[in-house]
Amino acid sequence: MTILQAVNLDKHFGGVAAVTDLSFSVTEGEIYSVIGPNGAGKTTLFNMLCGYYVPSGGSITFAGKDLAGMETHQIAAQGISRTFQNLQVFYNMTVLENVMVGCHMRTRTGLIKAALRLPSVIREERQVREWSLEALTLCGLEHLADREAGSLPYGELKRLEIARALASDPKFLAMDEPAAGLNDTETVEMRQLIQRLKERGITILLVEHNMGLVMQISDRVLVLGFGCLLAEGTPQEVQNNPAVIKAYLGEDV
Numbered sequence: 001m002t003i004l005q006a007v008n009l010d011k012h013f014g015g016v017a018a019v020t021d022l023s024f025s026v027t028e029g030e031i032y033s034v035i036g037p038n039g040a041g042k043t044t045l046f047n048m049l050c051g052y053y054v055p056s057g058g059s060i061t062f063a064g065k066d067l068a069g070m071e072t073h074q075i076a077a078q079g080i081s082r083t084f085q086n087l088q089v090f091y092n093m094t095v096l097e098n099v100m101v102g103c104h105m106r107t108r109t110g111l112i113k114a115a116l117r118l119p120s121v122i123r124e125e126r127q128v129r130e131w132s133l134e135a136l137t138l139c140g141l142e143h144l145a146d147r148e149a150g151s152l153p154y155g156e157l158k159r160l161e162i163a164r165a166l167a168s169d170p171k172f173l174a175m176d177e178p179a180a181g182l183n184d185t186e187t188v189e190m191r192q193l194i195q196r197l198k199e200r201g202i203t204i205l206l207v208e209h210n211m212g213l214v215m216q217i218s219d220r221v222l223v224l225g226f227g228c229l230l231a232e233g234t235p236q237e238v239q240n241n242p243a244v245i246k247a248y249l250g251e252d253v
């Protein structure tokens with residue numbers, strides 16, 4: 001079943017066409033990767049999916065709902081969560097607190113109720129801790145819950161970012177270069193984590209430069225070139241596609 005569908009998507013910045021007439025669909029439960037050389041339009045596409053950019057044309061629907069005109073928090077409320085290429089971690093807070101911040105989509109407590117410390121607020125806080133610890137466990141970080149986030153090495157910070165994105169209990173997770181800056185061991189851990197997320201039924205859209213990772217874990221791969229769809233298919237299909245080889249190596253095959 002299709003969970004996300006983009007139809008004739010366009011994005012222009014003045015005279016620059018960053019994404020042109022792009023159509024694709026993501027099937028529920030799959031790992032769908034978007035690759036392409038520098039400047040191909042990956043980040044622009046990612047930002048449109050998450051509501052950071054308004055498309056110049058075309059439509060995006062998620063679970064049958066048109067995302068047009070929705071603010072980022074409204075898109076998040078549909079069940080779409082994202083991670084950032086540049087870490088958005090609160091370094092002075094603990095690991096657990098960082099994830100608890102991500103739970104706000106699932107809670108109902110307002111400022112006044114919280115200030116009054118009503119029993120419902122205390123119950124909800126306990127629930128938030130539980131959800132957060134669950135997300136940390138999934139990301140292999142539960143033993144670091146009380147550590148200050150700023151003391152974590154980069155690979156663990158990247159996984160913390162994912163734990164926070166999971167705290168909102170998303171159906172769909174858009175990941176912006178999760179392996180960027182990771183060493184080989186950390187990349188393997190990241191791959192295993194992404195696979196665990198898929199096993200939990202989360203649909204994943206992955207924008208990633210690490211070809212090894214993309215080819216190992218993706219169900220399907222979309223290749224962009226100059227903002228247009230160059231190819232789409234299984235990792236094996238796109239790797240053998242002459243247009244893709246040409247886009248990456250800059251020569252005819």
Ligand SMILES: Nc1ncnc2c1ncn2[C@@H]1O[C@H](COP(=O)(O)OP(=O)(O)OP(=O)(O)O)[C@@H](O)[C@H]1O
Pocket residue numbers: 013016017018036037038039040041042043044045
């Ligand atoms: N805010 C912007 N204003 C003007 N032009 C932009 C803007 N964002 C992107 N572009 C242009 O749109 C095109 C696509 O850029 P985009 O960043 O989406 O590519 P990318 O595939 O993510 O590249 P990279 O792999 O280097 O991150 C490029 O020509 C870029 O210069």
